Amino acid sequence: MSIAFSHNPASDYLRVRNAVRHFNTPEGGVVKALDGINLNIGQSEFITLLGPSGCGKTTLLKIIAGFERLDSGKITLDSQTLLELSAHRRPVNTVFQSYALFPHMSVGDNVGYGLEVAGVKKPERVQRIGEALEMVGLAGIEKRLPSQLSGGQQQRVALARAIVNRPKVLLLDEPLSALDRHLRMKMQIELKNLQTELGICFLFVTHDQEEALTMSDRIVVLNGGKVEQLGTPTEIYHRPASRFVADFIGESNVFEGKVVRFDDFGADVQCGELLIRTEDRNLITGSAVEVMLRPEQFTLLDSSTSAAGQQVLTATLEQAVFVGSDHQLVCRLASGQQISALVRGHCHHLQVGQPLQLAYSSADVHTIPAVF
Amino acid sequence: MNRSLGKTLLTGYGWLFFLFLYAPVALIVIYSFNANPINVMTWKGFTWDWYVGLFGGATTVSESSLYVDSTDQLLDALLTSLKVAFSATVIATVMGTCAALAMARYRFRFKGFYQALLFVPMVMPDIVLGIALLIFFVGAGISLGSTSIVIGHCTFLTSYVFIVVSARLAGMNPLVEAASADLGANEWVTFRRITLPLILPGVIGGALLSFIISMDDLVITYFISGVDSTTLPVYILSMIRRGIKPEINAIATLMLLFSIAIAAAGIYFKSRNTAQ
Ligand SMILES: Nc1ncnc2c1ncn2[C@@H]1O[C@H](COP(=O)(O)OP(=O)(O)OP(=O)(O)O)[C@@H](O)[C@H]1O
Ligand SMILES: [Mg+2]
Numbered sequence: 001m002s003i004a005f006s007h008n009p010a011s012d013y014l015r016v017r018n019a020v021r022h023f024n025t026p027e028g029g030v031v032k033a034l035d036g037i038n039l040n041i042g043q044s045e046f047i048t049l050l051g052p053s054g055c056g057k058t059t060l061l062k063i064i065a066g067f068e069r070l071d072s073g074k075i076t077l078d079s080q081t082l083l084e085l086s087a088h089r090r091p092v093n094t095v096f097q098s099y100a101l102f103p104h105m106s107v108g109d110n111v112g113y114g115l116e117v118a119g120v121k122k123p124e125r126v127q128r129i130g131e132a133l134e135m136v137g138l139a140g141i142e143k144r145l146p147s148q149l150s151g152g153q154q155q156r157v158a159l160a161r162a163i164v165n166r167p168k169v170l171l172l173d174e175p176l177s178a179l180d181r182h183l184r185m186k187m188q189i190e191l192k193n194l195q196t197e198l199g200i201c202f203l204f205v206t207h208d209q210e211e212a213l214t215m216s217d218r219i220v221v222l223n224g225g226k227v228e229q230l231g232t233p234t235e236i237y238h239r240p241a242s243r244f245v246a247d248f249i250g251e252s253n254v255f256e257g258k259v260v261r262f263d264d265f266g267a268d269v270q271c272g273e274l275l276i277r278t279e280d281r282n283l284i285t286g287s288a289v290e291v292m293l294r295p296e297q298f299t300l301l302d303s304s305t306s307a308a309g310q311q312v313l314t315a316t317l318e319q320a321v322f323v324g325s326d327h328q329l330v331c332r333l334a335s336g337q338q339i340s341a342l343v344r345g346h347c348h349h350l351q352v353g354q355p356l357q358l359a360y361s362s363a364d365v366h367t368i369p370a371v372f
Numbered sequence: 373m374n375r376s377l378g379k380t381l382l383t384g385y386g387w388l389f390f391l392f393l394y395a396p397v398a399l400i401v402i403y404s405f406n407a408n409p410i411n412v413m414t415w416k417g418f419t420w421d422w423y424v425g426l427f428g429g430a431t432t433v434s435e436s437s438l439y440v441d442s443t444d445q446l447l448d449a450l451l452t453s454l455k456v457a458f459s460a461t462v463i464a465t466v467m468g469t470c471a472a473l474a475m476a477r478y479r480f481r482f483k484g485f486y487q488a489l490l491f492v493p494m495v496m497p498d499i500v501l502g503i504a505l506l507i508f509f510v511g512a513g514i515s516l517g518s519t520s521i522v523i524g525h526c527t528f529l530t531s532y533v534f535i536v537v538s539a540r541l542a543g544m545n546p547l548v549e550a551a552s553a554d555l556g557a558n559e560w561v562t563f564r565r566i567t568l569p570l571i572l573p574g575v576i577g578g579a580l581l582s583f584i585i586s587m588d589d590l591v592i593t594y595f596i597s598g599v600d601s602t603t604l605p606v607y608i609l610s611m612i613r614r615g616i617k618p619e620i621n622a623i624a625t626l627m628l629l630f631s632i633a634i635a636a637a638g639i640y641f642k643s644r645n646t647a648q
Contacts, residue, residue, distance in 0.1 A: 065554055067554075088553045094550075096551060100548045100551040101551075117555060273404075
C-alpha cells in the first residue's frame, strides 16, 4: 500500500522492515501475528497502533522490546540493529497493560529500579525519581507500596518507572484500558503532553479508535498482521486506504459502484440506482470503486434550505436517536441500503417513515479502490 | 427436620469431629504429667518427673521405672535428627526451588513427564522408597549413616518444596520479570531482586515443611539409618518395643510443641507476605 511508505525525512528513527512472526497453534494451524510489517517512525512522534483484537499489536511491541523473536525481518532504532540485543540491553522501555509493578518494592524503588540497575548513584537517583513522579503528578508518594495505590496511580507509577530511564522509544500496551472513562480521558491529555515535553517516540497500543484519533501524530492501522494504513488521524479518518479502515475508524456509509464517467473535476460513480459525484480525479471509467461518506457529512434539507452546489439523496427515516447535541438518523435508501447521518440541532418534527432529503458535497466523497 | 435441629446436629458433629482429631493428642499431653509409673493411663497425680527424667535430672520415681537408658542416647538421637533435617532441608529447598523455577519459566521437551517424576516420590509408599534406597546404598557402597539419611530424605523432600514453590510461582505475575528485563536488569539481577523476594514465602514455607517431615520420618529412615545414626523417631520406636512408659508421653509432648512452633513460624511468614 503506497500510503504506508508516505515519507517524511525525519521518520526513519525506528524502522521496521518486513517483520514476520507466525505462531503455530495447538490446533495445528498457523496464526500470522505479523505478516510483513513495514514502519518508519520519527524520533519524537506519537504513534498509535490501532486494530481489532488479535491483529498483532502486542506481538509487535513485544518484538521491539525484545520479549518475542522475529521469524524474519529487521528492526533498527537510531541506525542500530535491535534484534541482536537482548531485552535488557535495548534502549526502549515498556508500560505494561497490567502495569507489572514490583509488589514488594515501594513506589520510589519501583521507579528507581532501572536507574539502580544501570548503576546510577543514589543522590542522582533520588532526584530523578522525584522528577519522574512529579511529571506524572504523583510527587511525594515514594514510600508507599503499589498495593496502596489506586489503579490510576499505579498506571502513573508504571509510566514514571519507564520514562525515568529516558528511553529512545516508549512502548505502551493499552495502558489506559483499565481506567474508567473520565480518568482515561484525563490521562490521554496528560500522556500527550508528557510526550511533547519529553520529545521521545511513543508507540501506543489501543483498540479504542477515539483514543487513537485524539492522541496520535500518526496512526498505524493493523489488521491480520498487516499494516492497512499509516497516516495522520485526519488522513485515516477522511481518506481511509481500504474498506477495512473506513469501517474500523468511526462510522461510515460505503457504497460499492463503478465509475461511469469522469472529467477534469471528478467522476460519477454508479452505485446501484444511485449516482454519486466525487471530486476524486484519479478515477477512470469502468473501474470498480467504493465510495465513502461519513454520517456527519450529510446535511438535512427542508423546505427552507436549498441544495445549491450540493448533491442530494432521498431516503426514508427509520430511526432518530438523540446523542447530546446531535441527532443520529438511520435511514433507508430506495435501493434498500441503510445509511446513517449525524445532523445538528433539533429534529423533533421528524417522524419515522417520513422521506428525507440528505445533501452532501461531492468534495467530501472519498473513494477507495475496490479489492476483489 | 426443622432448621434449629439441623443446626444443633451440625454443631454436635463439629464438636465430635474435633474431639476425634484432638482427643488422643490431648490425652498424651495430659498423661505426660501423670505420676503413675506402672499403669500409664491411670491418673495418680501431677508430676514433672518424666520431663526432668528425660534430661537426666533427679526424680522422685525409682531408677527402674525410667527407661530412657541414658539421656545421652536420647539427646544423640535428637541431635542426629536435627542435623539430618537441617542438611536435607537446605539441599531439598535449593533443588526443589530450582525445579519449580525451571518448570514454571522454561519450555522444553517431555516437560509433563519430568513434572510427573517430581510428584512420584510423594505418592510412592514409604516402605517401597525405604527398601529401594537401602538396596541402592548397599549396591553403591555407601555406608549407612547420617549421609545416607540426608540423601534419602532429599529424594522426597524435594517434591514437597517443588509443590509449595510451584504454587507460589503460579500466583506470581510473570510480567514483573519481563518488566525487570525491560528496565535493564539481566537474568541474575532479576532473580535476586524480583523473583526470589516474591517467591520467598513459598521457599520458606517449603523449607519449614521439609524440616518437620524430615524430623518426623520413621519408615524410610528406619531402613537407611546405620547403627550409630539413630534419629529421634527411630529411637522412640525402639523404646516402645520395651513397653509404653510415661516418658514417651513427655517426649511426644515436646515434639508436638516443636512442630507447633515451626507451623506457627510458617503461618507468620505467609501472613506477613499477604499483608503486602
Ligand atoms: N505465544 C503465542 N502462541 C501462539 N499464538 C500467539 C502467541 N502470541 C500471540 N499469538 C496469536 O497472535 C495473534 C496476535 O496476538 P497479539 O497479542 O499481538 O494481539 P493484539 O493485537 O495485541 O490483540 P488484543 O487487542 O486482543 O490485545 C493472536 O491471534 C494470538 O492468538
Ligand atoms: Mg494485546
